Amino acid sequence: MLFNSIEFLLFFPIVTIIYFLLGHKNRWWWLLAASCVFYMVFKPEYLLILGFTIVIDYFAGIWIENAIGKQKKWFLIISLVANIGVLAFFKYTNFAIVALAQANVAHFKLLDFILPIGLSFHTFQAMSYTIEVYRGNHKAEKHFGLYALYVMFYPQLVAGPIERPQNVLHQFYEKKNFDYLRVTSGLKLMAWGLFKKVVIADRLALFADKVYNSPMEYEGIPIIVATFFFTFQIYCDFSGYSDIALGTAEVMGFKLMKNFDRPYFSKSISEFWRRWHISLSTWFRDYLYIPLGGNRVGKPRQYFNQFFVFAISGFWHGANWNFIIWGALHGFYLVFARITQKQRTAFNKITGLEKVPFLLKTLQGITTFSLVAFAWIFFRGNYLEQSQLFHLVSHLFSNFPTLKEFLTLNYFLQNISLNFTLVEFLIAIGLIVFMEIIHYTQRDKSIRQLVSTYPMAARWSLYFLFIMAFFILGVFDKPAQFIYFQF
Amino acid sequence: MKIEKFLFKALLLTCLTWGTVETVFYFDPYKKHDLEYSYNAVIIDKYKRLKDTPSPKIVLIAGSNFAYGINSKLIADSLQKPVVNMAIHYDYGTKFMLNQISSELHKGDTVIMGFEYIIECKGNKREQLLMARYFPKAKEWMKFDNFFEEIQVNGQLRINTFKTVLERLYKNTEVNYQILDTTSVFFRGAINEYGDLISHYNNPPMKRIPRAILSDKVSLKNAINDMNMFYEVMKTKKVNVYFVYPTYSESNYVLDKKIIDKFQQECDKYAQFPILGKPTDFVFADSLYHDMAYHLTQKGGEIRTQKIIYLLSRKSY
Numbered sequence: 001m002l003f004n005s006i007e008f009l010l011f012f013p014i015v016t017i018i019y020f021l022l023g024h025k026n027r028w029w030w031l032l033a034a035s036c037v038f039y040m041v042f043k044p045e046y047l048l049i050l051g052f053t054i055v056i057d058y059f060a061g062i063w064i065e066n067a068i069g070k071q072k073k074w075f076l077i078i079s080l081v082a083n084i085g086v087l088a089f090f091k092y093t094n095f096a097i098v099a100l101a102q103a104n105v106a107h108f109k110l111l112d113f114i115l116p117i118g119l120s121f122h123t124f125q126a127m128s129y130t131i132e133v134y135r136g137n138h139k140a141e142k143h144f145g146l147y148a149l150y151v152m153f154y155p156q157l158v159a160g161p162i163e164r165p166q167n168v169l170h171q172f173y174e175k176k177n178f179d180y181l182r183v184t185s186g187l188k189l190m191a192w193g194l195f196k197k198v199v200i201a202d203r204l205a206l207f208a209d210k211v212y213n214s215p216m217e218y219e220g221i222p223i224i225v226a227t228f229f230f231t232f233q234i235y236c237d238f239s240g241y242s243d244i245a246l247g248t249a250e251v252m253g254f255k256l257m258k259n260f261d262r263p264y265f266s267k268s269i270s271e272f273w274r275r276w277h278i279s280l281s282t283w284f285r286d287y288l289y290i291p292l293g294g295n296r297v298g299k300p301r302q303y304f305n306q307f308f309v310f311a312i313s314g315f316w317h318g319a320n321w322n323f324i325i326w327g328a329l330h331g332f333y334l335v336f337a338r339i340t341q342k343q344r345t346a347f348n349k350i351t352g353l354e355k356v357p358f359l360l361k362t363l364q365g366i367t368t369f370s371l372v373a374f375a376w377i378f379f380r381g382n383y384l385e386q387s388q389l390f391h392l393v394s395h396l397f398s399n400f401p402t403l404k405e406f407l408t409l410n411y412f413l414q415n416i417s418l419n420f421t422l423v424e425f426l427i428a429i430g431l432i433v434f435m436e437i438i439h440y441t442q443r444d445k446s447i448r449q450l451v452s453t454y455p456m457a458a459r460w461s462l463y464f465l466f467i468m469a470f471f472i473l474g475v476f477d478k479p480a481q482f483i484y485f486q487f
Numbered sequence: 488m489k490i491e492k493f494l495f496k497a498l499l500l501t502c503l504t505w506g507t508v509e510t511v512f513y514f515d516p517y518k519k520h521d522l523e524y525s526y527n528a529v530i531i532d533k534y535k536r537l538k539d540t541p542s543p544k545i546v547l548i549a550g551s552n553f554a555y556g557i558n559s560k561l562i563a564d565s566l567q568k569p570v571v572n573m574a575i576h577y578d579y580g581t582k583f584m585l586n587q588i589s590s591e592l593h594k595g596d597t598v599i600m601g602f603e604y605i606i607e608c609k610g611n612k613r614e615q616l617l618m619a620r621y622f623p624k625a626k627e628w629m630k631f632d633n634f635f636e637e638i639q640v641n642g643q644l645r646i647n648t649f650k651t652v653l654e655r656l657y658k659n660t661e662v663n664y665q666i667l668d669t670t671s672v673f674f675r676g677a678i679n680e681y682g683d684l685i686s687h688y689n690n691p692p693m694k695r696i697p698r699a700i701l702s703d704k705v706s707l708k709n710a711i712n713d714m715n716m717f718y719e720v721m722k723t724k725k726v727n728v729y730f731v732y733p734t735y736s737e738s739n740y741v742l743d744k745k746i747i748d749k750f751q752q753e754c755d756k757y758a759q760f761p762i763l764g765k766p767t768d769f770v771f772a773d774s775l776y777h778d779m780a781y782h783l784t785q786k787g788g789e790i791r792t793q794k795i796i797y798l799l800s801r802k803s804y
Contacts, residue, residue: 005635005639006635006638006639006642007635010635017490017494020490178489178490178493180493183493184493460500463500464500464503464504467500467504468504468507471504471508471646471649471650472649472650472653474646476642476643476646476647477613477643477647
């Protein structure tokens, strides 16, 4: 079920009201049943895949806890093989078949099935459980229903945040009462997430799609403009989803981990990854980078590990070379930044930039944003043919106009507003600015809490205007799926 | 605060906001104007002619390729039967368009279907519902997949109307299309007595016909299935049903030949209804097209109509 669908508009209040009406003891099965329904809307039979890994991991958790010595490791391996096996089979088999055929090694028939939705998310969440039990950081969950709910909890089932057992499982045991302030705070977060998706992301998509759907027709500035819009589109799309997930959970009294923290304000790529898709970055850090040696190994090995982890992270997103390139590019950025750290510090000192922190931070911010945006070209171009993607990258800085041409209305309309009207272009830009102002303001204080302190008339007027803006500015013609659902 | 009080407040806010949208939808100050000028409202005149024309009659049904490129008078004069051109827009889909005409067809009538290569079976529900806004009977021709789709499409129509009304109030402009002007095409008064679109006759055609969008991933199977079912029902009513391929500009045909060949193969394989001619019969020089690969000029329309008459007569019509 999509968060931006009519089905969810009915599903959410029904599930939530009944959840609060039920006694604490009965809530787990109600949430589990609701989560099953939520998932089955996509493809009912895929519930069996989830069921399979849930059963394996549930028992693996108990076996790991009760095992002695090397047995522990074997049970962990069983769990990991089952999870990675399911993921590999459904997500990467066809990729492998194509790669083998392209390399002329072997030719197999492609498998004909649709990728189970959110597979990478719930598989990673399930793996985090058995790993944490193995590490002794969490006790094995004995209640099968609650363990199943940990994997299937509908707000974060299909696109995260990828939770850890320590953060979520204990919350299912806690009695949640109806708390007006918490419920309204959760609803506000949901509304903001939906606004980011339907109003901002889907609107920016109109601009980005124009170029990315016919890439060969564009050169230079239109590609840069479309990539700029996609950079914000994917952020609003995914962080919008996360906000709805967090808000939905908050309404029912659950606290999920924060997944985004103003990533485009980052001043370095490593900072970007501490602010973007936090639940995945920390997953890779905790369960792959550190086990590979982390920072405890020599510099060359550290660099390799960092590059490798990011390439794998790209592969996690999709069975496609573009995603691998996207991940590897980020890995390269990070390694390059570490290697050139001394030289860059020296450069800042020589040029005097060090003495003007604001300018330095601004330059760092712009550089980081540009590098991230460049990498998104590969991410967005995952459906494109190689020649089209090559065209986009190789023509990014070509066919630039003269200043005189650049300043004409005709050039603006054709190449910058991409044949959308000036008003439509300004609305798109205005929405980005509005969103970032809201996020910037939220650094110190929660706007949701601030709004709660307003007098009733002001609050209601604000709610009314917000909903009206949602109707007026939202893109409802083509209800779009969340980008991260495909992973 | 108790849950009941919260629910009451939530309900009140919903009523206030959605109520505003509903109010604008029902008291739309432009509805009367749109009823007079909207292209979707052209169904009122076309359906009236369909209902009023005695059998045996010839009914043409398709998207805009028939609306633009048919000279119904030529057919009527040649075949000595009254003609009703019901074609409006491909996006209504085959199911909806065939439902549109089926109840008004009687023994001895002839139907010529000429759906575009981009035709879909289900069609665009919002376009259908918009037509129903001006012509409530159109609701009978619609079929929603489920309850959620019905709510969604109705909601979208209301939100779109809300946006449009606000925009029009802000801009304070009212466009009155005229058949004699050299720019407007789609409006209620754009058709002649048979239902042919004639508003483009005195508009300058495009110098270069743009590239049409045809995907090799698309299949006509579902649309053919709809036409098969329609054909079966019409057979019992003793109504003759034929299919002709849509017109397509030469430059686009060259580029899309593979896909069109695939569509032709699908028609040959699955169609139970008689097909008049082949796709190439309706491929003409770009100079005979008005603004896109499916839209013929007046002259192009006449040439194409002659071809249909010829093919029909060869079928010992």
